[in-house]
Amino acid sequence: MRQDDEALSSQSRASRPKLLAVASGGGHWIQLMRIAQAFADCSVTFVTVHNSYRDQVAGHNFYVVNDANRWSKIALLKAAVKLAWIVWSEKPDIVISTGAAPGYLALRLGRMIGARTIWLDSIANVEQLSMSGSRIGRFADLWLTQWPHLTRPGGPYYAGSVL
Secondary structure (H helix, E strand, O other), X not given: OOHHHHHHHHHHHHHOOEEEEEEOOOHHHHHHHHHHHHHOOOEEEEEEOOHHHXXXXXXXXXXXXXXXXXXXXXXXXHHHHHHHHHHHHHOOOEEEEEEOXXXXXXXXXXXXXXXXXXXXXXXXXXXXXOHHHHHHHHHOOEEEEOOHHHOOOOOOEEOOOOO
């Protein structure tokens, strides 16, 4: 690549919005990967709970945080500290999550630094929103569910499903 092309490529990368994409493991991660094409115009950093997912997003910044849930307060605190460091270091313009505790924490922290936030609740939650999904609404700029019958005034909203 010529020096002029490198400078242009570097400049275009720098001008793209910075997106922090966060998901726990399993189905949450799979759903995030299914919508990853929508991030093509962004500079994306991925955060999850399994280092084994790194190869799926080669070429992107990648962080691992410990998995946590409401029953493990110490693990939640550790995840929150690590996520705070990631959010502060990356300074994303947008934070998106498909779920669980790390995503909830990332959206809350992202909101504190002025990032736009998007929550896409898990397709597995057919009968009701996930616990994180039901609590994130007032902190998400865009709050989505993948089941039309779970919508309500003020959100979450239905715009289709990942599958």
